[in-house]
Amino acid sequence: MRNFKINLKTILTVCMALTIPTILSAATSFASVSPIETKSAVSNTESPSDTNMEENLINSDQLCIDTNLGRSRLKELLLEKRAVALTFDDGPHPLTTPYILDILKKRHVKATFFVLGLQAKKYPELIKRIHDEGHIVGNHTYSHKNLSKLKTAAIKNEIENTNKLIEKITGEKPKYIRPPYGAINKTVISAIKDAGMSMVLWTVDTRDWHSKNEKSVLKEVDRQLHISKGDYIGGAILMHDIYPSTVRSLDPVLDKLAANEYKVYSINNLGNSESDFWSVKTPIICKKPISLHANPEISKNPLMISLLKEKPKEKVTQLGMLKARKEGNLLIYLAMSN
Numbered sequence: 001m002r003n004f005k006i007n008l009k010t011i012l013t014v015c016m017a018l019t020i021p022t023i024l025s026a027a028t029s030f031a032s033v034s035p036i037e038t039k040s041a042v043s044n045t046e047s048p049s050d051t052n053m054e055e056n057l058i059n060s061d062q063l064c065i066d067t068n069l070g071r072s073r074l075k076e077l078l079l080e081k082r083a084v085a086l087t088f089d090d091g092p093h094p095l096t097t098p099y100i101l102d103i104l105k106k107r108h109v110k111a112t113f114f115v116l117g118l119q120a121k122k123y124p125e126l127i128k129r130i131h132d133e134g135h136i137v138g139n140h141t142y143s144h145k146n147l148s149k150l151k152t153a154a155i156k157n158e159i160e161n162t163n164k165l166i167e168k169i170t171g172e173k174p175k176y177i178r179p180p181y182g183a184i185n186k187t188v189i190s191a192i193k194d195a196g197m198s199m200v201l202w203t204v205d206t207r208d209w210h211s212k213n214e215k216s217v218l219k220e221v222d223r224q225l226h227i228s229k230g231d232y233i234g235g236a237i238l239m240h241d242i243y244p245s246t247v248r249s250l251d252p253v254l255d256k257l258a259a260n261e262y263k264v265y266s267i268n269n270l271g272n273s274e275s276d277f278w279s280v281k282t283p284i285i286c287k288k289p290i291s292l293h294a295n296p297e298i299s300k301n302p303l304m305i306s307l308l309k310e311k312p313k314e315k316v317t318q319l320g321m322l323k324a325r326k327e328g329n330l331l332i333y334l335a336m337s338n
């Protein structure tokens, strides 16, 4: 019991110190799901196809992680660091991925490619090239379905079939997964956990799939990393290696990063502090007292905390946090430890 009190106090302190402003803004966005906000939340997750998804997740009693919340939290946590990780989703593509790889090779930059099983099956030589050139091959599911709408068996198929394909080609089972659209719920999370994988999110959405314009991609990177503003925050950049415009944007983006003394890391060699915060493992919904395991002093893992289903205009106080915990609306992410 004593330990539990310490835990809770620590967690509340972490909350109050680090995350209240974000929680408040997140609570507002949860509370008022206007069509625009819904669309924007979804569009941050890559594809315009499924505008009701966010709403479905919020209305269900399933676990929901707002990727916007994740991104702003991550930006906050990475504020001081001029470090980015590059990630490319939805490939490999025979016409564009080789150009991306050429540029990365020329510039000695390592990235992470979250590939689709469907594409891996068609283009195993590209998967092999990505791996052989020192990049990380991550799993982006087999067919880019919204996993939060699938049953456990189907989710497992999407994950495992892709893992098997990748392992057959590279000899290594992927460690990282990025669920399409960032769409997750409890079922998805336990499937990822069962597969022994870490879920990787992102903090900078270049919206390259939307603009299909290299200038716009560069502008988004500049804007979201606060480069022109002079703040120089770090982040994990989401791009798609399947568009010619993304290929054309890569050199200018890397030039801009280099000119502003950014370091580009791959996800497996980010310093602890960086990787902790955007490669998230084992989210917990706190219906029970928070376990010892979650105490940052004991686990040595930082925590990210958010409130789900916060009532509009309700202030986030320590009492409110306790209530939220009791109602199962306090969501804790235990960051991944290396």
Ligand SMILES: [Zn+2]
Residues within 6 Å of the ligand: 046, 089, 090, 140, 144, 180, 181
């Ligand atoms: Zn995708």
